[in-house]
Amino acid sequence: MDQVRKEYGDDTLDGLVPPSHSQSSNSLEVEDEYLASAYSPAKPKKSCLFYLATVQAFIIIYRAEVLLGTTLAICIGVAFSSSYHHRHKKVNAFDAAHIGHDYTLVKSKYDLSVGSIDHWCLHGDDNSCRCEDPLEPMSKRSSRKWGDQHTENIKSAQAALMKLLAANDAWNNYEGYEPDLDDMWIEAADDDWIYGEGARFGSDDMGFDPFAEEVDWGDDMDDGYASPVEKPAEDSGAGRKLEDYSLDVVFIGDSLTEQRQGTMMGKPVTDFDGIKEVFDKTFTKDKGGDFNGIALGISGDTSANLLWRLMNGEMPYGLTPKVWWLGIGLNDLSMKGCSEEVVLLGILRVVEEIQNAHPNDVIVINSLLPVQRNADGLLEHLGKHHEDLALKKNEKNLLDEEMSQKRAHVDFWPSIVAINEELSKFASKHKGVKFFNADSVFVDERQDGKYLKMDLMHDPVHPNVSGHKKWNNAIKKRLHEIIKDEE
Secondary structure, eight states, X not given: OHHHHHHHTOSOOGGGSOOOTTSOHHHHHHHHHHHHHHHSOOOOOXXXXXXXXXXXXXXXHTHHHHHHHHHHHHHHHHHHHHHHHHHHOOOOHHHHTOOOSOOTTOOXXXXXXXXXXXXXXXXXXXXXXXXXXXXXXXXXXXXXXXXXXXXXXXXXXXXXXXXXXXXXXXXXXXTTXXXXXXXXXXXXXXXXXXXXXXXXXXXXXXXXXXXXXXXXXXXXXOOSSSXXXXXXXTTSSOSSOOOOOOOOEEEEESHHHHGGGXXXXXXXXXXXXXXXXXXXXXXXXXXXXXXXXXXXXXXXXXXXXXXXXXXXXXXXXXXXXXXXXXXXXHHHHHTSOBOHHHHHHHHHHHHHXXXXXXXXXXXXXXOOOOOOOSTTXXXXXXXXXXXXXXXXXXXXXXXXXXXXXXXXXXXXXXXXHHHHXXXXXXXXXXXXXXXXXXXXXXXXXXXXXXXXXXXXXXXXXXXXXXXXHHHHHHHHHHHHHHHHHHO
């Protein structure tokens, strides 16, 4: 060792001695990292061009797969976007309810055709509703209640006709007629007359043969089949000689008209007693009314049902009132879910049928009454500001349980407005046809919108006694104008 020190001229050989195991491993790791960083090549920084080139290379290599994937993604996006906008887009309900075809030039029932209908159902399609052909008459004879009420309506119409004939000199001179004589107009039904009352009396004789050579009437002139009636005293002034009678108006329609009879599908309803009393006092001269009128309605009827009724006894030959007051169409819209155009066609078909049978009579088309939409009676917003406020309040329609399950639970007001506008246009172009807008009675226009007058409604569809009273007063005023103009 001494010799080595002499050769190298250094007495200290510590630097040539390998590191001992006791040397810190941390110092060795630091030296390794330093040497690695000092002699390893520098990594280039990845720029945007690098990523673009990578994408380009991927597209070139997998161009077919990329093209198909992109096309599929676009299709899915368009589908979802269309679905979202379809559900959330803002559509003006009144524009959507507008009837595109012009029916003001219709001259007869032969000018009406279902071929021109754009869509049959209220929701814009042809399959989601239960609409029948609005131009074809349709009965509900399978319903016994409906059939019974139809028979009662025929009796009321014939009773009014008998009064008209009684006031005619030719009938007054016919001494062979007695009030309890069977009219023979209704086969196999209750149709015996009790001195002008007609409905809900007696039983059908069905055994009387008016063409028999000899008929034994007996002292009381009763045929023995019908329920016996008291014969008027000879000096009482009763009998065939009646005071002059004129039928001013016949109301025809659905449940709104049957309310005036105090019944619902032929069954007396206590809540409607007041409505019948108001009607009788307004449209029966003997009870202080200004006019004589009768009401022929059946609950739930559509235009096609009413058309069948008129063609089968409720509009008998010779029944010629001064005015036919028509109120129909709401059940077509709310219960059947028919489109505005289908409802309009059904109403016009009824009008043409009446005109064909009674060309000289006046027909008044009553507007479709508003239907309650929510608890406040709101029908329509006026101004975008109020509409936005309502949207923020999450305004909702009536709950399902608050309306009949047979009715569609949608907002009918835009459809009602559209139908009424077309009916008004039609009436303005046809002589002998008038339009009566009942909105003046049932709609209250406020600063923020139009509201249904809830104090006049019995339920979302039918007026109460107060509603009918105000409605009758408005009708009475219009009748005075119409009859005065006709005279």
